[in-house]
Amino acid sequence: MKTEQSISQRLHGNLKEMIAGTKTGDRLPSEPELARRLGVSRATLREAMRTFETQGLIHRRHGAGTFVTRPSQVIESGLEVLESIETLAKRIGMQVSMGALHVDHRLATPEEANALGLATGCKVLHLSRVILAEGQPAAYLVDVVPEDLLAQSDLDEGFTGSVLDLLLHKKSLALSVSRCDITATNASVEVARLMSIQRGDVLLQFVAYLYTPEGRVVDYSFSYFLPGYFRFHVVRRVG
Amino acid sequence: MKTEQSISQRLHGNLKEMIAGTKTGDRLPSEPELARRLGVSRATLREAMRTFETQGLIHRRHGAGTFVTRPSQVIESGLEVLESIETLAKRIGMQVSMGALHVDHRLATPEEANALGLATGCKVLHLSRVILAEGQPAAYLVDVVPEDLLAQSDLDEGFTGSVLDLLLHKKSLALSVSRCDITATNASVEVARLMSIQRGDVLLQFVAYLYTPEGRVVDYSFSYFLPGYFRFHVVRRVG
DNA sequence: CAGTGGTCTAGACCACACG
DNA sequence: GTGTGGTCTAGACCACTGA
Numbered sequence: 001m002k003t004e005q006s007i008s009q010r011l012h013g014n015l016k017e018m019i020a021g022t023k024t025g026d027r028l029p030s031e032p033e034l035a036r037r038l039g040v041s042r043a044t045l046r047e048a049m050r051t052f053e054t055q056g057l058i059h060r061r062h063g064a065g066t067f068v069t070r071p072s073q074v075i076e077s078g079l080e081v082l083e084s085i086e087t088l089a090k091r092i093g094m095q096v097s098m099g100a101l102h103v104d105h106r107l108a109t110p111e112e113a114n115a116l117g118l119a120t121g122c123k124v125l126h127l128s129r130v131i132l133a134e135g136q137p138a139a140y141l142v143d144v145v146p147e148d149l150l151a152q153s154d155l156d157e158g159f160t161g162s163v164l165d166l167l168l169h170k171k172s173l174a175l176s177v178s179r180c181d182i183t184a185t186n187a188s189v190e191v192a193r194l195m196s197i198q199r200g201d202v203l204l205q206f207v208a209y210l211y212t213p214e215g216r217v218v219d220y221s222f223s224y225f226l227p228g229y230f231r232f233h234v235v236r237r238v239g
Numbered sequence: 240m241k242t243e244q245s246i247s248q249r250l251h252g253n254l255k256e257m258i259a260g261t262k263t264g265d266r267l268p269s270e271p272e273l274a275r276r277l278g279v280s281r282a283t284l285r286e287a288m289r290t291f292e293t294q295g296l297i298h299r300r301h302g303a304g305t306f307v308t309r310p311s312q313v314i315e316s317g318l319e320v321l322e323s324i325e326t327l328a329k330r331i332g333m334q335v336s337m338g339a340l341h342v343d344h345r346l347a348t349p350e351e352a353n354a355l356g357l358a359t360g361c362k363v364l365h366l367s368r369v370i371l372a373e374g375q376p377a378a379y380l381v382d383v384v385p386e387d388l389l390a391q392s393d394l395d396e397g398f399t400g401s402v403l404d405l406l407l408h409k410k411s412l413a414l415s416v417s418r419c420d421i422t423a424t425n426a427s428v429e430v431a432r433l434m435s436i437q438r439g440d441v442l443l444q445f446v447a448y449l450y451t452p453e454g455r456v457v458d459y460s461f462s463y464f465l466p467g468y469f470r471f472h473v474v475r476r477v478g
Numbered sequence: 479c480a481g482t483g484g485t486c487t488a489g490a491c492c493a494c495a496c497g
Numbered sequence: 498g499t500g501t502g503g504t505c506t507a508g509a510c511c512a513c514t515g516a
Contacts (some may be wrong), residue, residue, distance in 0.1 A: 009428060030501060041487045050439065051425050061504050063494035079318070175477045182471045184423035184443040186290050189248060200289065202441040204423040223384035232421045234473055236321035238414045246505070269482060279505045301483050302513035
């Protein structure tokens with residue numbers, strides 16, 4: 001046997017077993033206790049736990065503990081068609097809810113103004129909210145919309161979490177396509193806090209521009225997805 | 240002023256300035272020196288450096304130092320059409336080369352056999368290689384192909400890094416589409432070493448199945464992209 | 479060989495949750 | 498208050514590079 005492994009690799013395996021052997025929803029031992037039991041320092045333990053958090057297998061709650069979560073279903077979607085997460089979830093019969101909605105009227109930043117084709121200083125509506133899948137934070141969505149397109153009254157009439165669905169219901173507005181840039185990123189301090197994950201955790205990120213048939217951008221959005229809860233795919237034709 | 244910031248946030252800013260003020264290709268001070276100068280511990284410094292490595296702004300070389308790299312051009316591509324990175328790079332006039340090619344004949348794992356629609360125990364060809372953009376590792380690609388489709392002679396006749404281009408040149412083989420799953424992941428120990436990035440660094444990951452018109456899978460591939468070097472996008476029509 | 483980044487440790491202190 | 502996870506430190510040791 002030449003199974004030399006680094007401490008972190010062995011630890012990864014040990015943790016995987018331990019998580020597998022814990023019932024969904026149960027709490028793991030505390031970090032100092034777990035570190036002692038597995039014979040590693042707390043720093044090393046926490047580093048190893050990151051990947052499991054990314055996969056949605058554990059969920060840490062500051063002050064409360066680390067819990068085993070095990071997403072029972074992934075949200076799967078093709079990227080050819082733009083659909084709201086709510087519509088998508090409903091279609092596949094998955095439980096999704098909205099948490100921590102923040103609505104804000106403010107002046108567009110130069111970047112936002114540029115993206116939306118507005119003059120600097122125009123007012124925009126900022127909408128940010130966390131999407132909970134089976135009660136766990138799974139995505140964080142931010143939409144920036146020109147203020148003249150979406151009034152407060154539109155939101156009061158029942159906002160369920162999807163700006164897209166709201167815009168689709170406005171009969172006066174036609175939508176055509178969305179251009180979506182896809183990348184991977186580390187969770188910033190802010191996003192990490194809102195999704196209650198660790199700063200630096202890996203997230204799939206979409207930056208999207210929603211167009212009218214005339215070519216006007218009516219929604220500029222950032223979406224952050226915890227990889228374990230989603231599976232996005234695209235069919236590519238051979239060039 | 241109520242600009243309270245955590246140490247890590249302040250550090251992030253300091254580092255950003257320092258990198259911006261360093262010429263491309265130059266070496267940064269050593270980690271102990273940098274940590275002392277910025278008034279933080281080495282662990283905190285290294286954590287803060289991760290994001291810059293992800294963005295392709297710095298490049299660490301074990302035993303040699305940390306260098307400022309600054310990718311002069313990103314590789315941008317739509318996902319509707321499948322193109323090899325080499326073809327893509329050539330089209331936009333970017334310098335791309337191949338490093339660390341590994342070719343291996345082996346028995347298909349159960350997972351690979353399943354993906355390729357083979358019986359367990361069939362032989363497959365494993366091809367893995369690193370893609371260098373401007374001399375820096377930017378992507379790591381792994382292709383698994385049934386052995387009857389790609390002989391050693393095909394490779395000897397000049398393999399430039401793209402399995403897709405190789406398959407396209409086989410007149411006996413027709414290709415139709417590729418199904419591509421997109422996710423974000425942490426660099427494993429192996430991938431991190433090959434791309435000379437840190438274990439745990441964030442990568443964009445594609446898992447793809449290449450089909451013939453008859454529906455046979457002829458290539459099962461994993462691709463890992465360092466976010467700073469690539470920009471992938473897709474146009475989504477409104478449902 | 480000296481100097482660099484890669485890994486790991488032990489421990490401190492803080493912020494938050496829950497009874 | 499007690500116990501949890503979140504952050505940060507100082508330092509050790511190893512593996513690698515390059516003169």
